[in-house]
Amino acid sequence: EDQVTQSPEALRLQEGESSSLNCSYTVSGLRGLFWYRQDPGKGPEFLFTLYSAGEEKEKERLKATLTKKESFLHITAPKPEDSATYLCAVQNDYKLSFGAGTTVTVRA
Amino acid sequence: DAGITQSPRHKVTETGTPVTLRCHQTENHRYMYWYRQDPGHGLRLIHYSYGVKDTDKGEVSDGYSVSRSKTEDFLLTLESATSSQTSVYFCAISGPPGAPTRNEQFFGPGTRLTVL
Numbered sequence: 608e609d610q611v612t613q614s615p616e617a618l619r620l621q622e623g624e625s626s627s628l629n630c631s632y633t634v635s636g637l638r639g640l641f642w643y644r645q646d647p648g649k650g651p652e653f654l655f656t657l658y659s660a661g662e663e664k665e666k667e668r669l670k671a672t673l674t675k676k677e678s679f680l681h682i683t684a685p686k687p688e689d690s691a692t693y694l695c696a697v698q699n700d701y702k703l704s705f706g707a708g709t710t711v712t713v714r715a
Numbered sequence: 716d717a718g719i720t721q722s723p724r725h726k727v728t729e730t731g732t733p734v735t736l737r738c739h740q741t742e743n744h745r746y747m748y749w750y751r752q753d754p755g756h757g758l759r760l761i762h763y764s765y766g767v768k769d770t771d772k773g774e775v776s777d778g779y780s781v782s783r784s785k786t787e788d789f790l791l792t793l794e795s796a797t798s799s800q801t802s803v804y805f806c807a808i809s810g811p812p813g814a815p816t817r818n819e820q821f822f823g824p825g826t827r828l829t830v831l
Contacts, residue, residue, distance in 0.1 A: 611757075638818060639818050641818075641819065641820075643822075648825075649824060649825070650719075650805050650822035650823050650824050650825050651758070651805070651822045652822075653819050653820070653821060653822075656818065656819055694757065694758070696758075698818055701746055701763070701765065701809065701810075701818070702748075702760055702763065702773065703748075703758075703760070703820060704760075705757040705758040705759075706757055707755060707756065707757040708757060
């Protein structure tokens, strides 16, 4: 059974204070690792797909990296608008298995 | 929301009543999915569809049924709602035409269902 564990559950940051979110996974046949952002009351918004160990993707202040057992989402110099819940998911066949998410709060 | 709408957006119903949630897409994606999201559990797959009239069960399918008679519509039915089905339900799509290997799923805005 595919498993995804995200840590920490919650992260409070000061504006400009860089940090990283962790996503550890076990999957029988990884077809992709996905990062989503979710704002309160809304659906998840797609951020990145990573397919192989060593791959990196960037978008504004976010950078996602992938190893054989985990992925990191690095937030560089965060702003209050980066406050959200960040979800990690792994794909096996056409189905996604999600972690419970990390809720990030960035204070001005 | 990638051309995905869900209806209704909010619903309150009573235990034992049937409920149908609708997902409509304008993107002509092949795959459609229903998830539920509960605190502490994250998103869990209920059912998915890989084409018109082709559906399969996810990890939490008990008490739910689905139908897909057209590419653009995917219906989720709770035959007899229970309080444990109180949740936020999300529809997602993937597999745009001409790109069958693209795996990203795009989500709708969600339906908040309360079963009293």
